[in-house]
Amino acid sequence: MARDLLPGPAGRRTFGRPGHVHHARHARPAGRVNRSYYGWLAGSTLSAFGDSALFFALGWAATGIAPHVAGLVLTAFSLPRAVLLLLGGVLGDRWGPRRMLLVCSAVVGTCCFVLAAVASNVTAALLLVTAAVVGTVDAFALPAAGALPRLFVTEEELPRAMALRTSVTQIVTLGAGPISGVIVAVVGLVGALVVDGVTFAVQFLVLLAIRPPYDVSPQSAPRSVLREAGDGIRVAWRDPVLRSVLLVVALVAAFVLPVRSLCVPLLARANGWSASETGVVVGVGVAGGLIVTLLVARFGTFSRPGLVGGLGCLLAAAGIAGLGAAASVPVAVGVTLVQGVGIGIFTSHIAPVFVRSTPRSHLTRLQSLLSLAQTIPLLGSTNLLAALDIQGALVLSAVATAVAGGALLRLEPIAAAERRTAT
Numbered sequence: 001m002a003r004d005l006l007p008g009p010a011g012r013r014t015f016g017r018p019g020h021v022h023h024a025r026h027a028r029p030a031g032r033v034n035r036s037y038y039g040w041l042a043g044s045t046l047s048a049f050g051d052s053a054l055f056f057a058l059g060w061a062a063t064g065i066a067p068h069v070a071g072l073v074l075t076a077f078s079l080p081r082a083v084l085l086l087l088g089g090v091l092g093d094r095w096g097p098r099r100m101l102l103v104c105s106a107v108v109g110t111c112c113f114v115l116a117a118v119a120s121n122v123t124a125a126l127l128l129v130t131a132a133v134v135g136t137v138d139a140f141a142l143p144a145a146g147a148l149p150r151l152f153v154t155e156e157e158l159p160r161a162m163a164l165r166t167s168v169t170q171i172v173t174l175g176a177g178p179i180s181g182v183i184v185a186v187v188g189l190v191g192a193l194v195v196d197g198v199t200f201a202v203q204f205l206v207l208l209a210i211r212p213p214y215d216v217s218p219q220s221a222p223r224s225v226l227r228e229a230g231d232g233i234r235v236a237w238r239d240p241v242l243r244s245v246l247l248v249v250a251l252v253a254a255f256v257l258p259v260r261s262l263c264v265p266l267l268a269r270a271n272g273w274s275a276s277e278t279g280v281v282v283g284v285g286v287a288g289g290l291i292v293t294l295l296v297a298r299f300g301t302f303s304r305p306g307l308v309g310g311l312g313c314l315l316a317a318a319g320i321a322g323l324g325a326a327a328s329v330p331v332a333v334g335v336t337l338v339q340g341v342g343i344g345i346f347t348s349h350i351a352p353v354f355v356r357s358t359p360r361s362h363l364t365r366l367q368s369l370l371s372l373a374q375t376i377p378l379l380g381s382t383n384l385l386a387a388l389d390i391q392g393a394l395v396l397s398a399v400a401t402a403v404a405g406g407a408l409l410r411l412e413p414i415a416a417a418e419r420r421t422a423t
Helices: 035-065 067-095 097-118 124-147 158-209 225-238 240-271 275-299 305-324 329-356 360-387 390-410 412-422
Strands: 005-007 013-015
Touching (some): 035 067, 035 124, 035 158, 067 097, 067 124, 067 225, 067 360, 097 124, 097 158, 124 158, 124 360, 158 275, 158 329, 225 240, 240 305, 275 329, 305 390, 360 390
Antiparallel strands (some): 005 013
16 A cells, blocks of 8 residues: 655655544544545535536537637636646645635635626627636636645545545536536526536535645745746656656547547547437446446555556557447447546556655645646647548557556556555
8 A cells, every 4th residue: 555755855755654643533444534525525526516517508608609709718718727727736835725725716606606697698708708717716726626635535545535536526527417408498607607606605615614634734935936836847857756647647638538529529420420329429438437436436446556557548548449440339339438447547546646646845736737737738639630530540549548558567667656655
């Protein structure tokens, strides 16, 4: 099992005993996730559902105005998030992840209620402002939310806690679409804004009431934001485990994420599949990952995350390659399930390695880098895959995913971390 990473001499980190319990009331048998984590997870899940409803409403309203408006709304959300992620990471480390999420929840909730109050008519300007506000706040909330599980659980419990959060998020993804459609049909964009505002108000109250047992204290700010952001990049690049994980995650994100959003719809149109059949194929991939994360949340991960994560990538590559040969919906469903299971194995084993290898002084900064590693490569890879025929796009995606898996199997930094963890 994993051991705690403690600050060592000369700025290095050593593997020592698991982190101590700050308060006696937080002591519990090994393997049990802290109760306060479930409270935060409930509030976080509720706000994720509110976001899903609002995103659906924004997309629906934008496409009703004009196709180019839908593209502008997506850009208004994505651009500020990408630009401000590093700043969000720096401020998250200065204030602490919990305090950052408190501020973000209050800001989003307030903005949703204000926009709902002034939205007499649904206009392109309203949609753009709403998307920009949510995207801007998301840049500050996303790194903090990614770091928060480490403040609730010990190193031994971290993989299960993260898998539980991923499972719940995937369940929300599967169920939020139909429910969001009902919300938009009944109460429209204004209603979706109110729903999102209420969910973030609940998350704010939950965060206000709980105290993570392993919370970090706010840091002083002797240096500029840019220098602190650069320090986060230097820490990630100099650490062999963090650097390796970021590079592999960037490669996987670049060529796996477009499979569901781009390649499957293109394959469906080439084969004459209906929209509902295509939806089943996409949904099965999500379900495959959900099965894995539920099992990890219940039983934990294997003891060698680098090896198992690499095998998961190779399994996903086999599924993507099989998708290129799928001429019928049942075959596509089967190979997409394989791909989903493979990616579920990869993420559930590699994500905890990254989080527990991160110095506590850089929790949110490195989470912002992890988010950027999954965002920036998509700008080039999506356009590259779109320029190829569907068979070529799937072959390239499969090869790139297999390369990532092979790299994980051979990466000495991951293997060395595993050997030290086992001792």
